[in-house]
Structure formats: structure tokens, C-alpha cells
Amino acid sequence: MENINHPLLNWIPIKLIEKDNEIYFEWLYLADLKYDDPFFDETIAKCKSHTYNSKPFKAVSILENLRDWSNELISVELKSLVFHVSRCGSTMLSQSLATSSENIMISEAPIIDQILRSDHFSWDEKTLLIKSVIKLLGQKRFPEQQHLIIKLDAWHIFNVDYLRSIFPETPFALLYRNPIEVLKSHQKMAGMHMIPNLLPSDVFGITAVEINEISFQQYRVLVLEKYFQGFLDFYDIDQNVVRLNYNEGMKNVIEKFISYIKVDYGATELDKMYERLKKHSKNDNAIFTGDSYKDEDLQIDFKKLIALYKKWDNEFITS
Template sequence: MENINHPLFNWIPVNLIEKDNEIYFEWIYLADIKYAEPFFDETITKCKSHDFNSKPFKVISTVDNLIDWSNDLISVELKSFVFHVSRCGSTMLSQSLATSLENVMISEAPIIDQIVRSTLFRADEKSTLLKSVLNLLGQKRFPEQRNLIIKLDAWHIFNADYLRSLFPETPFALLYRNPTEVLKSHQKMMGMHMVPNVLPSIIFGISAKEIDEVSFEQYGALVLEKYFQGFLDFYQTDQNVVMLNYNEGMKGVVEKFTSFINVCYSNEELHKMFERLKKHSKNETAVFSGDLYKEEVLQIDFSRLDILHEKLNNSLVEY
């Protein structure tokens, strides 16, 4: 069976909708557009000008429709989930991997986050639904495609055990970076998860009392502490996980990752990946010349972060 003859070929679910106590999924048509942008949402924005997506109504389905339809399409093999701590080279990694014609690279798809964090489903229903959505996002749309790689949102490290229960054989990658560099990047443009109360603090295991006791700047450090601890906890208990350190160089990160997921890329494909590393992660027309951060000292207590960061580095040595 070939996907190209299926009526749902190039259609994917992109949004969970709750209305009148019912749950629906919004769909969008991809045409021949690949997941090539730095973030999944940017690719979806490019698709919205297509005639199928420009009509005054949304294309929606029920949960049962989605699950049933996902079984009718051929998907490429899921090769890895990439977890990261934010501002640590994860976009550069995903952009590098996206250059390969063999890869289907999904970078922080909101629909995955919607399902993972949803309280609307029974446990078994959520698991089936998540697998179905990944099958649809990873449908084989081009002949060369063989590998599905999912870069998750930073806070999904706290769902790693749940995802492991669903995908026991899938390699997991944990990408991190020096905490000072991470937080200086957020100082330039703060991510929503680093701002108190934008995302529920319970996602990170942060109590209301902890929020009250830290400054605005220190809250970002507290979130990063939780990420680092989440990495350590999972790494120490799982046998199919690799730790990746941005500060050891992104070429080494790409080499270590591709080796770990056991995909044998051609020299041509690897060359394209390495060439992409020379450009800015969010703008491939600009040459990357290194990160430029403000010189002033951050008003942050790094004592706990430094300890956790050292433990992460030590785990790499042990690896």
C-alpha cells in the first residue's frame, strides 16, 4: 500500500479542540511542504496559504476518527525522542538533522504537548492517541524518508518515564548546556517556561511556596535546576539514553546522536548536516559566529545549578 493513493495523504492533525464537552482535532494539508523550519509551527504557518487551508471553516475529526485513520497510513520508523533544557543547541541539532532527506524531523509540535499534558483522556486512551498522532505526523510522504525524530518541549523531561513506557525500545537523547549560557540566552529573550505562572509551575515540580521565595530572575534558574535534575534522574535509571553536551561542540553532538540512534547516513547526508551547523540555527542564510551575551553578571545564585551541571558532565565521562 502506498500513502500517495490514500485520501488522508499529506493531511495531519495540528490542534486539539475542546467544545461543548466534546473533543475534536483540527487538521491541515501539508501539500509538498517538508518539516524544514526551525519549529513545527513555522512549517504549519507556511501551509496555511494553500487552498485547502484557506477556507472559512476548519477541517476537524473526532478522537476515534483520528485513531482509526492513523492505522491506514504507512509511517516511517520512530528513531528517537530528543529532550533538552532550552537554549542548548536543540534547534541547531534539529535543523542539522532536517537537512537529511531520510529524516522526518518534528520540532516541538504543540499537538504533542497538548496530548501529553491533557487531563481529558483516560490513561489508555491518551497512550493510543499519542501513538496515533505520531504515526500521522510521521507518515511517509517522500520516497527517501526512513527516520522519524521528535524534538520535544523542554518540560517534557518530566514525562520521560511515561514516554518510555509507551516506547520501550526507542533511543532517548538528553541535550544540555552550561547553565550560565542558558540563562544569559533567556535574559536576551525569555522563553515562556522561564516566566513565573505562564506555564503551571506544577509541570516543573515547583510549589507555590518556592515561587514566593525566589526572585523573578532566580525562577528561571529554579526551572533549569529541575531540568538538570530530571535529566540526571532519568539517565541513572534508563539503559537506552545518551547524554549530549552542547559545550563539547555541535559537530560532536550530531556525530554522537546519529551513532546512538543506529542510523547509517551516507557521507553526503552527513556533510549536509555538518554544513548546516555553520549557519544560524533559526536563520540558515546567516553565518553562525557564536553567541553574544551581555557582560554583566546575572543576579542569580548558581550554587545548586553548578553542582547539578558538574554531575551531568561526570555522567558523560562515565559514558
């Protein structure tokens, strides 16, 4: 294999570090660990105990190192970026795809979010960094690996135009679900992006005035409105997009996604993907019996959200 003798094989950048007004990148050694956890930070946590990663001094580099080293390693082809509205089957999609030995499935890598939200770089520097990081994360570490798929954080829909400028030919996927079900899921346990000010409100295009005028619960509705509007805006101008609806069933989602990215998996690989659907997305030791929110009552105004969802769904039906 091309990378077998390269000293950076199995090393990946995982974090930005700011020190003395300079930016550095922390690196992590993966050994033979594959990206098969529900979220990328879980994979990072597993690697922390490795001898190379538990030393008092961390492995760090500068921006120029990242660029140069990424060009020295062979990476697999980027097949798709997956955008989603949260609690819509994105983790199940990524977990199913991760079962294939042909795939490198990266699920919400923190370093990609750090770069996208950083104020320390020009747009040209960000572009260089995003490309370099993705190449390094997607380095070919095992002979059978052929396809790189990246699931982004939900709020990265607001970076979709910029990401399209970087990857003009890459198929993008927009995964969604009935927003009432999404809200009821967050009512049981809210994700960080659904809690005001855990992420800067300007990430979502939400002003401080808007936050002060609405309730904690209504904030979640506003975030979802922004997501669906972002989906609508991008879909209006971009044709290299596949729309994936959780409510049509995850097997249908997987089949449609695979067809769109034009990957011909063998029967064994497909069987593993479909078998994974029987387990809980975040715990492959637990059987998935479906989720239901019939008893959850939402004391909020979601008329605008439903209108956006119906507009999105109508475009889906008629397109």
C-alpha cells in the same frame, strides 16, 4: 509509494479543540511542504494560506478517527525522542538533521504538548493519541523518507518515564549545556517556560509558594534545576539514552547522535548536515559566528544548579 492514493496523504492533526464538552482534532493540509522550519508551528503557519486550510470551516475529527486513520497510513520508523534543557543547540541539531531527505524531523509539535498536558484523557487514551499523532506526523510522504526524529519541548523531561513506557525500545537523547550559558541566553530573551505562570508551575513541580518566595530571575534557575534533576533521575534508571553536550561542539553532537540511533547516512547527507552548522539555527540566511555571554552578569544564586550540573557532568565523565 504505499500512501500515494490514500485520501489522508499530506493531512496531519495539529491541534486539540474543546467545544460543548467534547474534544476534537483540527487537521491541516501540507501539500508538498516538508518539515524544515526551526519550529513546527512555523510549518503550520506556512500552510494556513493553502486553499484547503483557508476555508471558513476547519477539517476536524474525533479521537476514534485519529486512531483508525493512523493505522491506515504507512509511517517511517521512529528513531529517537530528543529531550533538552533549552538554549543548548537543540534547534541546531534539529535543523541539521532536517537537511537530510531521509529524515522526517519534527521540532516541538504543539499537538504533542497539548496531549501530554491535557486533563481530558485517561492514560490509556493519551497513549493511543500520542502513538496515533506520531504515526500521522511521520507518515511517509516522499519515497526517500526512512527515519522519524522528534524533538520535544524542554519541559517534557517531566514526561520521560511515561514516554518511555510508550516507546520502550526507542533511543532517547538528552541534550544539555553549561547552565550558566543557558541562563545568560534567557536573560537576553526569556523563553516562555522561563516566565512564571506562562506555563502552569506544576508542569515543573514548582509550587505557588516557591514562586512567591523567589525573584523573576531566580525562577529561571529553579526551572533549570528541575531540568537537570529530571535528566539525572532518568539517566539513573534507563540505559537506552545518549547524552549530548553542546559544549563539546555541535559536529560532535551530531556524530554521536547519529552513531547512537544507528543510521548509516551517505556522505552527501552528512555533508548537508555539517554545512548547516555554519548558519544560524533559526535563520539559514545568517552566518553563525558563535555566541558569547562574557559581559552578561547574573545577579542570582545558582549554587544548587551548578552542583546538579557538576553531578551530571561527573556521571558523564565516569560512565
